[in-house]
Amino acid sequence: MSGMLIHNAAVLTMDDAQPRAQALAVREGRIRAVGTAEQARAAAGPGAVEVDAGGRTVLPGFIDPHNHLLSTAESLAALDARYPRVTSVADLVALVAAEAEHTPPGQWIRGFSMDDAKYPEGRPTRRDLDGATTEHPVIIYHVSGHQAVVNSAALAWSGIGEDVPDPVGGSFLRDEGGRLTGMVTDAAMELLLPLAVDIGCHGPNFHTDLPAEQLLGWLSDAAGPYLSAGVTTVCDPQVSARELRVYRAARAAGTLPLRTFGMPLSHQLDSLTAVGLAGPFGDDWLRLSGMKFYSDGTLLGGTAKFSVPYGEHGEFPGSLYHHPDQLVDLVTRAAREGWQVAIHTQGDAAMEHTLKAIASAVRVSGPDPRPRVEHCGYPTREQAKRFTDFGVIPVNQPNFLHDSGGDFLRRLGQRAHRLQPMREEIDLGLRPVLSSDSFVSSLRPMDTVANAVGRTTREGLEIGTDQAVTLHEALRAHTLDAAHSLGVEDRLGMLREGHLADVVVLDRDVEGLSPDDLRRVDAWMTVLDGEVVHRRED
16 A cells, blocks of 8 residues: 655644644555655655645544434435525425425435424424325424424324323424324434334434435445545444444445444443443444433423523423433443443533433543533533533534524523533533534534634524634544544544544635634545545546
């Protein structure tokens, strides 16, 4: 395998011992030198491929530590209901109706990323979707992934009638007359579609039963969007048997598009314990890391658990997936088995339960437990200070502040300015990370970086700009600190001799760019395991 020399570059290494360089050498899947062009050329060896970066920024490959890879691949092949493509109920109905025209009757129509908080008509109903088609069962997933709206044909297909009870951890929304509206939240989604796994009340179930060949094809097709954005590693934060089987098959076939880490969902704790399996387990291409738990619901969908209900009229009390004592027991048992724990938490009331669970888990964990709080929406100042007692890793997704910040300002008022307080977390000595939560938001890391730096809404409003971070802090949070959250900072997330050769050359020098300009940055070239897997044709 011939080496590679990347020179005439603005190399940001994320290595405190050598933060900047002009060139780097890659050979046999490893970084061989970082320094001057002469040093790198010597290390690359004879016959090395030379890449003139033209002054562009060079970084470690982006690591997205909270990215639903398979579900994103699935969403890329489904109806795109994302705002601003769909801005109203009328738009949504038209989108479904157009799809129904060339879909055989009886076949499911699925859409992703509906953001009904922005619709002037309010939430869509099953009657609205019935206006698009009565011959196809329809499900449109909310942008949060925690709720969905279905038509009457979907309810009938699923055998759900007006007398259906709400399951633990979820609900079927009803109108003033008590009739089903077609909107379902959280655990109630379990009853809608043919599902590959039963996860009970351990989280929202979007693990639909689809042919493995179809899922494998979609996963392979996702390589382009990810690699062209410079993503080389993801951690899927909700892995069930469905995901793991597909990832294993793709790994065996050589079609796994990038390094894929996974967090088994907590419903599998007992079965994994029975066979003695705990993370970290696997190799540098396919690996199980921590275990995922849910405390509360979604900020976007109105089910986050705050001490004071939110909404323009205080109409959102929020909900919990487990009784607080059950959450403590579940998380503690996982930690005792050796799992790194990662708990989805949005509201401050839920955060209190999460901190109690983490405090219990740390007592039975190994010497470096690195507990993660996924989303980490609204920790109070006192709660953030307590993070330092346990080495909590806040897993932030500032894309939500841009995409839905206007809704947060309306629903949370002044509390919205404290969402994802990343500046405060860094100043406390914590190592917060950046992630996308794709399929829920953009998988492009430079979108995430721009939103961490800018903290403005889609409408141009400021949202907690005192919690903004610098460009270098944001880039580090999406590379080295992301690797730390996965326990692999010894070989990923940094451009240092001996590390795995995952490198992204951005399409320009990004230092000094505004947040709006940062959002327009893509990968000019992406190197994964020492091989060029994406190069833009200029």
